Amino acid sequence: MSPTANILSWYNLTSNLYYRYQSSELTHVQRDIFLIGSGQTRFGEWWHMSLQDLVQKAMDTSIENAPCTALDIDMVITANMLGELTNNQAHVGALASALLPHKPPALRIEAACASGSVALHTACAFLESERAETILVLGVEKMTDVSSEQITRALMGASDNEKDQVPGLTFPGIFGLIAKRYMYEYGLKREELNIVSARHHENASKNPNAQFRSPIAPESVETSPLVADPLHMLDCSPISDGAAACILSTKYKSPFQLRASTLANDAVSITDRESITSFSATKEALEKALKEACIRREDIATIEHHDCFSIAAVINMEDLGFADKGKGIECYTKPSSHTFNASGGLKACGHPVGATGIKQLIDVRKQLEHSQSRYGLAHNFGGACATCCVHILEYTV
Amino acid sequence: MSTPSIAHRALKTRNQKNQSGTIISYTTITQSQSHTIALIELEDGSRVLGQIVCHSEQNMLSATALIGQRVMPRMALSSITEQGLRIYDISYEVIIQKKIDTFDESVFPRYILAITGPSGVGKSTVSKLLGTVCSHSMTRVPILTTRHPKEGDDGEYTYVSQKEFEKLHKEGKLAAYTDIPSNSEERRYGYVVEDLERIWENGKVPVVVTEMHLLQGLAQHFGRRSILSFGLLPPGKSRRAMLSSLLFRLRKRGRETEAQIRERLKHAVQDLQFFKERAELFDHILVNEDLDTLIKTFQKHALETV
Structure with missing residues (x-):
């Protein structure tokens, strides 16, 4: 066979597989996966607690709330991004497993700020393949042990090391670039952007697990110190310690069933994107998730989305399809039939990187139960949305 | 990292x-x-x-x-x-794109002769000499300054108050200006567009004395091509030797206090660096070793251009 023919046949094969994947049976969750237990620490600055203490607390609470015992857990999947850099602690999977009496198999997932949701996605794969029946998915981050300079540098690890690391550039800087461009393209005003953080703080005042439970005035966002023009300190999610755990099972049942778990990716460096005011990974993950759950966007009652910076919240609203391009802010200024970040979001709840994706699912569960509605969605991304994971949870009364 | x-x-x-x-x-x-x-x-x-x-x-x-x-x-x-x-x-x-007025080059090439160099290198002396020796073709442009008159100034400055300077700046009448931050004295310098244009109208070449900000300002205002730019270095083979000859000259002319001299030397280090970093802003770099030879070289280059 000639080399060209070889490549052609390979191409045919892969495109066939891709087509089958796109169109086939794989567009729904293969098993009935239930969220049977969950627990978290309050997010905040926990000087008296180590990484291990945080893991232990979240794990214990989730097992207490679940119908199973610790010994029923077949596997532990941990999400953690910065252990090596902030706590000199790699091997977080084994660390968590060792806290259980039977030391089940464990692994660690890292996908920057999306680590938590990617860990949930991985757990689904293990459950669907029947490698495990009950999995404890745990996210943890201990960020306040190091100086803010060190943490800023560590978080830049979520960008492209060689293309994006201009001396002095930080993650708020990357979103500053995005915000500046967004304002230029769509005429978003600074005072409109203030509303996003103010709303998240207001929501967090009702959430006992939130890092900041005090409401703030919209004007105070603009008057807080400038971080990366046009973003101010109160536009940015904080540096937090915290852990969150969920127990997913195909063996034990609960009223909360995972209807979709999808993952999508994009170029890591913003220099490789055509547009920086819209995130294609969000659109792709959402589209796949709606298909997987066989529901329409309007069916979703409650949404927890990834508002690492206020501008990200505005862009998410558009990419998730709740607003037209350039009108994302209207989800915050006008009344809506959906609830967005009722927990307070990353801004006011805190953002312990690895724990965030899992905490979102816990909050969606709480809100569904509270409002007695059927579908809730968690949207979590990493970096400047180079990895995006969407989960849809169904509450069956 | x-x-x-x-x-x-x-x-x-x-x-x-x-x-x-x-x-x-x-x-x-x-x-x-x-x-x-x-x-x-x-x-x-x-x-x-x-x-x-x-x-x-x-x-x-x-x-x-x-x-x-x-x-x-x-x-x-x-x-x-x-x-x-x-x-x-x-x-x-x-790059701030500046529209340059078109003019008939066959009549008279409007250009500026700029002399840039650290304090004490002899910019004023050279510009004064050029203004006298080539008075038929060149005229010194008065420098607008907010500092107080000093003994030893020889008519090269036009003194204005801070307020007047600010007013001219806001009205856009300055072709270039610079603030020299200093602990020992308050200094702002600039060139007025009208002054330069008047000299051109008389068919002469304006001679300006600049430092890095003024030179860049002029290049932005009139376009780099309208400046015949000279960098003036003090004699000396090494940077140290150059700085020590500057120190010698500054002390000798006795116009500044010792504190001011020290500050000017600090700026001189930056100025010397600027020659290297922004080589494209200079047409010729000359060394002020012997005044006669220097003036001749200036005339030669200037005439070639005319």
């Missing part, structure tokens, strides 16, 4: 980054130092992130809306590693 090996690999991408481009977006990051970083679309369609450098505040202020501005690549010191390795990288400078 830059190690020698990362810096080495960055060399490979340098050629690709060395292109002019257009700003897509930018942000100023406020940390211990503030950096302005932009996302730039280069001529070949690729995009890069790069620092925006500005030699004069003037640039930055007049370019508050940077999106869509053209930028040129410049080599600049980006960081110093723990091992002491100085890392240079491509930064980008905003």
